[in-house]
Amino acid sequence: MNKIIFFGGKGGVGKTTCSASYAVYSANSGLKTLLVSTDPAHSTSDIFEKAISDEITSIMPNLDAIEISGEKESMIYMNNVRKSLKNIVSPVIVQQINRQIDAAAVSPGSEEAALFDKMIEIITEKTEEYDRIIFDTAPTGHTVRLLSLPELLGAWLETLIEKRQKSVKLMSMALHSGHPDRKDLDNDEVIKILNKRYDKVKLAKKIMMDDRLLSFIFVINAEKLPIDETAKAIAVLEKYNISVDGIIVNKILPENSEDPFWRKKKEQEKIYLNIIEKTFSGKKIFKLPILPEDMKSGNIEDIAKKFDQFK
Ligand SMILES: Nc1ncnc2c1ncn2[C@@H]1O[C@H](COP(=O)(O)OP(=O)(O)OP(=O)(O)O)[C@@H](O)[C@H]1O
Ligand SMILES: [Mg+2]
Structure with a gap:
């Protein structure tokens, strides 16, 4: 198994x-x-x-844990945006923008982006210290x-950078050389911020597509909905070149029950296990x-x- 492992799957599987048990293992x-x-x-x-x-908390020898939240990270992230804006735009505009930032901080998109940044930060900053980093996902x-x-943000950032470059060029053509608002492309704060973000996104893409570094494991139950949902999710991830290594079928029922209800359930489970073998062959x-x-x-x-048998 690789150094970074994501556990994903439908709710409650x-x-x-x-x-957590794999982390203990x-x-x-x-x-x-x-x-x-x-x-x-x-x-x-x-x-x-x-x-x-x-904060990283010790659970047992060799095992630490941390809980990160999109909501909290988004607030921290937006406060940083606020700080960087102070150097770019006038105080009046900052006041106007602040209201928009507050609204943006609680939108689902920005919570996800902030959570994602935090995940990448953990991966990049903690890979030296830990032999294995395991993610329990939503x-x-x-x-x-x-x-x-990263795929979506990458394309979006490219467009933003291009647009900003164009407007800086136009501005510098329109203003005489000593004008305080005249900037060259290398010194433009907005382009610097966008480029920094773009570098992060590129790094995230590189990490996620590296199948010697990152493994994705899906957890399912031997039931229709988790199988269908996971098959669709795998197709999407593979489209983004993120490879999925394994499937854990959790909550397998005991053999040899005397009770007719559980015997019937077990028969049904066998049918689903066959479907699982076919759907996720390889x-x-x-x-x-x-x-x-x-x-x-x-x-x-x-x-x-x-997990001894699941290498
Ligand atoms: N092998 C198992 N045997 C018995 N109970 C289990 C087993 N696996 C999970 N459970 C129970 O099933 C419930 C859901 O498990 P868990 O919280 O791990 O799922 P989850 O996929 O993380 O859920 P969520 O999508 O809400 O995050 C819990 O009550 C847990 O104790
Ligand atoms: Mg959970």
């Missing part, structure tokens, strides 16, 4: 359970591991029964959108049993041990 195998929860519901704290914050739609951001498929109780810190080791 077991992404937090699998990413990694730590137990002697790898210094960081578990990053990007899910707004933040159930990582619940599983480990330990408060985890946006349900599929959100994650797929998040991972397609990918590693790994099955995890359903436990008689909810995932808690007490039984996380039981699931962690099973």
